[in-house]
Amino acid sequence: MKDFRTCATTGLKVHRQADALIKANAVVATVALLVGGLAAILVLLTRWQAIHLLDAIPFYRWLTIHGMNMLIFFIIFFEMAVLYFAGPVVLNSRVPVPKLAWASFGLMVIGTLLVEWMMFAGRADVLFTSYVPLRADSWFYLGVILFAVGALLVTCIFFASLVVAKREKTYEGSVPLVTFGGLTAAIIAVITLAHGAAIYIPTYLWSLGIGNVDPEVYRMVWWGLGHSSQQINVAAMVACWYLLGALTVGATVINEKISRTAFVLYILFISMASAHHLLVDPGFGPAWKIVNTSYFMYMAVLASMIHGFTVPAGIEVGQRLRGYTKGMFEWLRKAPWGDPGFSSLVFSVIVFGFVGGITGVTFGTEQINIIAHNTLRIPGHFHATVVSGTAMAFMGVTYYVIPLIFRKQIAFWSLAKIQPYLFAGGMLIFSIAMTFAGTFGVPRRHWDITFANAPFDLQFSPAVDLLIGVTAIGGLLAALGGGIFILCTVTSVFFGKPMEEGAAV
């Protein structure tokens, strides 16, 4: 059938519409990564007090641009590509409604452009959270709503693709674990986008002068969007871990039931984790806070710890089955460290778990949150999860998507091989130094921590200057790694050499 091609590497029947939609979403995600990355450098060079590049208003503008592009546009466009891969491609099926899929993509792009326009025009200096009563131009909120509707439609198309694949019997037995992970991400996406609609529609009307929005209610509902959107990332990232493990070293799934149960735990409990953003808010009682963050949230943490065990265990078992059985760690020493897909996978698992996971659970404790809240410890934590974890995993998958889907060789291959080391190493330095700076009470999101011209005097420990400097150096290293990634992927996609005959079709 001309609507399909067969991948020589995986043997999968790839629907050409899925192929094209993956490409389109991946390209837009990379553009958002570029914009967000440039914004990151400007923000970083301003927070580094020795340079302090931008004035206050441009600083908050670029911080808004950085947050929206990285946490929303880059991540969610890439996740849409993951859904088209985990659904139609993995199940040998088709995109059920291609025209609607392209319309949804168009809606997301229009929403993105509206938001970008408002941010760059200085009409939405409200940061990623856009907390009420900060008010952006109504086009900003409309852009977010259009983007969310587009993403919700893609999620529905993913569900429909599962039904079509089942009905047309394109696979046998249960859906593969990667698809199951995609399904988890899609279900969490529905919960997330419902929260988004519940809060952004009234806020849009408020921006038009219709009605009012209570700031406390806004915070509670908004975090149902803001944090849950990062849980879509976690589910998609874990699906990518299993995929990369299988592709790079033939990792096995040591126990399907345990891995699937862990995904179900995400669906059931991870939304409650949003409450940890409200731990110092006065409007909620301690019982509500503690039940959500010290009981329900731990069930989602348990899920991450299960995946954090089963993925490396699957790699170890896979390697041992192929003869790497000497000692405790031959399987790890003789792993393909020169394959950027594999090194990205390992760094993603380690930094997500050891830095992002440990700090996240600790800050999610109500009492400890009081000394961490609104300090640099918080961005130190979430850069370890979202950037070193999710973005790193997505980068690793991209090194396989380009040959398998775009059917191009990776350009600047030598650079591509060191890119995960630069990116993960830089982000590790960045996250740890930032977390330590936060331990000294340095506030997050603050333009000038010297508080020049303020009516009071506040001095931080001299160690803070060193830690902020180390944070900046780590961030610049990571930015270099991110730049290399964009250079390699953009060059490969648009100017790369086609795959050789027989390598992949």
Add this chain to the structure above:
Amino acid sequence: MAMHGVPQGILNPPPPPKAEEVEGSSKLGMAPGTIILVFVFLVAFATYYFTNWKLLSFLWQVG
């Protein structure tokens, strides 16, 4: 070895292991290296968690 510009997993895909060799939780014993890594993680977790409670105790002094 990976050919220039193509990851190893595509050029030389790892041969699939036999299903019966990997199914079942009884095979967890086949991953001793991972067990060690898990304990390193748990020690790091406990240390960081305890340190934070210690820091909090400096602020909230009892007596």
